Amino acid sequence: MKTLALFTIFVLIFGTASASLANDAYAQTDPNILLRIAEQADKQISKQLERSYGDSIPSDIRSLFLQGHAAVESLEKSLPEDVEQARNDFLTAMKSFKQISKMISEPVGKAAVSKLTSVVDRDLSSELDRLEKHVENLKTISEKQNTKITFEEIDYLIGEAQNQIKDGTATPETINELKHLVDSIQKEISKSSSHSASDRIKQFVEKQLEIIDRKLTKASDAGADVTQIDNARDKISEIRSLIEESDISNAKIVFNQLNKLVKNIERSVR
Amino acid sequence: MNPEIVPTHRKESLGEDGMLFVRTEGIVDTMVKIPLLVAGMIIAAAMMPIQPSFSSPRTLDLIIYPDGLTHVSTEIDVDPFVTDYELDLFGSTIDNFVAVGENGFLLTADVVGNFALIETFGSSVISVEYDIHDLVSKQGRVWTFSLDAPSDFTLLLPKNSAIVGMANLPINMEIIDDKNQLTLSNGQAEINYLFSTNSIIPGPEDPLNPASAPDYLSYALIAGAVSAAAIGTAVVIRSKRKIVKSIQDKQSTQTTQKTETVDAETIFKLNPDIREDDKEIVKFISDNGGQALESELRKKFLQPRTTMWRAVKRLERNEIIEIEKKDLQNLVKLRKNVEKEE
Numbered sequence: 211m212k213t214l215a216l217f218t219i220f221v222l223i224f225g226t227a228s229a230s231l232a233n234d235a236y237a238q239t240d241p242n243i244l245l246r247i248a249e250q251a252d253k254q255i256s257k258q259l260e261r262s263y264g265d266s267i268p269s270d271i272r273s274l275f276l277q278g279h280a281a282v283e284s285l286e287k288s289l290p291e292d293v294e295q296a297r298n299d300f301l302t303a304m305k306s307f308k309q310i311s312k313m314i315s316e317p318v319g320k321a322a323v324s325k326l327t328s329v330v331d332r333d334l335s336s337e338l339d340r341l342e343k344h345v346e347n348l349k350t351i352s353e354k355q356n357t358k359i360t361f362e363e364i365d366y367l368i369g370e371a372q373n374q375i376k377d378g379t380a381t382p383e384t385i386n387e388l389k390h391l392v393d394s395i396q397k398e399i400s401k402s403s404s405h406s407a408s409d410r411i412k413q414f415v416e417k418q419l420e421i422i423d424r425k426l427t428k429a430s431d432a433g434a435d436v437t438q439i440d441n442a443r444d445k446i447s448e449i450r451s452l453i454e455e456s457d458i459s460n461a462k463i464v465f466n467q468l469n470k471l472v473k474n475i476e477r478s479v480r
Numbered sequence: 481m482n483p484e485i486v487p488t489h490r491k492e493s494l495g496e497d498g499m500l501f502v503r504t505e506g507i508v509d510t511m512v513k514i515p516l517l518v519a520g521m522i523i524a525a526a527m528m529p530i531q532p533s534f535s536s537p538r539t540l541d542l543i544i545y546p547d548g549l550t551h552v553s554t555e556i557d558v559d560p561f562v563t564d565y566e567l568d569l570f571g572s573t574i575d576n577f578v579a580v581g582e583n584g585f586l587l588t589a590d591v592v593g594n595f596a597l598i599e600t601f602g603s604s605v606i607s608v609e610y611d612i613h614d615l616v617s618k619q620g621r622v623w624t625f626s627l628d629a630p631s632d633f634t635l636l637l638p639k640n641s642a643i644v645g646m647a648n649l650p651i652n653m654e655i656i657d658d659k660n661q662l663t664l665s666n667g668q669a670e671i672n673y674l675f676s677t678n679s680i681i682p683g684p685e686d687p688l689n690p691a692s693a694p695d696y697l698s699y700a701l702i703a704g705a706v707s708a709a710a711i712g713t714a715v716v717i718r719s720k721r722k723i724v725k726s727i728q729d730k731q732s733t734q735t736t737q738k739t740e741t742v743d744a745e746t747i748f749k750l751n752p753d754i755r756e757d758d759k760e761i762v763k764f765i766s767d768n769g770g771q772a773l774e775s776e777l778r779k780k781f782l783q784p785r786t787t788m789w790r791a792v793k794r795l796e797r798n799e800i801i802e803i804e805k806k807d808l809q810n811l812v813k814l815r816k817n818v819e820k821e822e
Contacts, residue, residue, distance in 0.1 A: 240651075240652060240653075243650055243652065243653045244649065244650075246653070247643055247646065247650070247653065249797065250642060250643065251642070251643055251644045251645070253753075254642045254644050254674065254676055255644055256753060257676070258644075258674070286790060297649055300646075301646075301647075301649070304645050304646040304647070305645070305647075307644050307645050308644065308645025308646070308647075308672050309645075310644075311621075311622045311644040311645055311672055311674065312619065312620075312672075314620070314621075314622075315619050315620020315621050315622045332547070333545070333546055333547030335546070336545040336546050336547040336549065337547070339545060340545060340549065340551060340575070340576065340611050341576075343551065343576075344576040344578070344609075344611075347578050347609060348578070350584070351578070351580060351584065351585070351586050354583070354584035354585065355584075355585060355586065392576075396578075399586055400586060400588065403585055403586050406585065407585065407587075407588065407599075407601075410585070410601055410602065411599075411601045413602070414563075414601040414602035415601075417602075418561065462563050462564070462599075465563060466563070
């Protein structure tokens with residue numbers, strides 16, 4: 211009996227501990243990835259330096275590059291045995307390369323970070339890619355909801371825009387027109403789903419109200435304040451009538467008030 | 481069922497003060513072990529990771545487009561007993577926002593500033609997708625992605641982008657449609673990249689990777705079985721050795737004749753940053769008819785296996801050579817189409 215109890219306890223301890231061990235294992239970085247990324251960065255920075263300065267690389271940048279390059283070599287030597295050293299080398303190398311890339315980009319020293327919102331030149335190809343992805347999402351939703359909305363026009367326009375981008379004749383207006391059309395389709399889907407959404411909300415609220423009603427009965431039996439119980443039941447009736455009138459936003463407000471009230475009642479009888 | 485206390489020495493007298501002696505053999509053990517076990521359980525419980533709770537993303541995947549906009553798609557566990565869920569967005573400039581419930585239905589959502597109020601009404605899992613302008617900035621030619629991620633996430637970088645700075649250790653990296661995809665841990669992440677025409681990081685193929693390290697025990701067992709079979713057939717092979725050798729010699733001559741000789745000097749001109757020791761290897765392979773076994777390279781340059789393997793991999797990454805498997809050995813061949821990288 212004693213052995214069995216001890217065995218059970220050990221199983222429990224190792225069972226719980228093994229879960230955290232598994233998570234740690236998942237979080238381990240494959241050290242070879244670090245080498246691949248660092249080597250690529252090393253190569254890119256070397257090319258950038260050659261392009262920007264040729265043979266006359268400024269001494270501070272040269273020193274940073276040598277530091278980063280040495281870290282990459284050290285990283286390569288550290289693998290596969292010394293993973294900890296490899297990690298440190300990776301971070302050192304990438305830190306140096308990052309500094310260099312910023313120095314190359316802004317030789318004046320004053321960095322003016324431009325948020326993309328202010329970038330004037332639009333990448334129409336990227337914009338079209340995103341719109342296509344969005345349209346695919348909407349198609350899936352539309353099929354699920356059986357809206358019977360047709361996507362023929364938008365598909366045609368996307369095809370046209372793709373051709374224009376290939377020919378180099380695409381303009382921002384083409385994309386803007388597409389965006390408007392996509393927005394109107396999304397609104398149409400929302401509108402057509404409002405009926406089923408309303409049913410879903412009614413079901414949800416009714417289910418919740420039944421649960422709350424049972425809680426109130428229990429609290430009442432445990433001697434909760436009668437005024438508060440009555441107040442809660444009034445709110446239940448109010449929510450039901452608001453839902454009947456499809457006044458969802460007000461129903462939500464009263465529902466939240468009711469939830470708070472029920473929590474107070476439950477606390478009072480504990 | 482009254483507990484019975486058994487005197488240890490019934491025949492002895494209780495003494496003047498009437499002291500009662502009881503059996504104590506197991507008590508010390510029990511007194512020491514139980515607290516230890518309890519402490520062990522407490523430590524184990526403390527070590528346990530916090531279980532995923534409501535509002536923690538199940539998945540988080542990000543795609544950066546060439547213009548720096550980022551597509552976010554995430555699945556989130558939400559409380560099915562509340563009407564709304566307030567989702568913190570990664571910024572305030574949002575396009576193409578869509579929230580879908582677990583049954584695939586579009587959920588009503590209001591995007592206000594940095595958050596979205598989504599009417600969940602009983603959904604326990606929601607999927608959210610949107611495009612965001614705030615995660616990537618540009619300084620000169622360098623693009624910087626930064627995010628304080630609530631969970632581990634994947635990040636698909638644009639085509640032809642090359643990473644030139646990272647403040648974190650990645651968990652994983654894959655190549656998807658000629659794009660680099662990183663898996664990163666939760667917390668603050670910052671990645672600097674720029675666009676280059678040759679930016680794909682070569683895929684994993686290495687014996688250095690501990691994750692893909694072979695199961696030596698299994699290999700030992702297989703090797704044992706194979707060697708036993710090999711010993712049995714060794715006598716037969718030995719007897720035919722002379723004939724096989726002459727055939728191999730003929731084949732080897734034919735292979736050498738077929739292989740196109742690649743000029744080492746051309747390779748050095750196209751790859752000026754090649755290391756001196758690597759140049760020697762390339763020269764040797766070139767003089768050897770454009771190919772050589774890795775074991776031959778080791779013998780020639782008196783290098784240990786790992787050092788030569790690294791050198792060969794380095795040359796492969798620079799697209800100077802290619803590696804083929806031949807009779808369980810690595811055959812290193814100079815690439816026929818060596819092009820200058822951008």
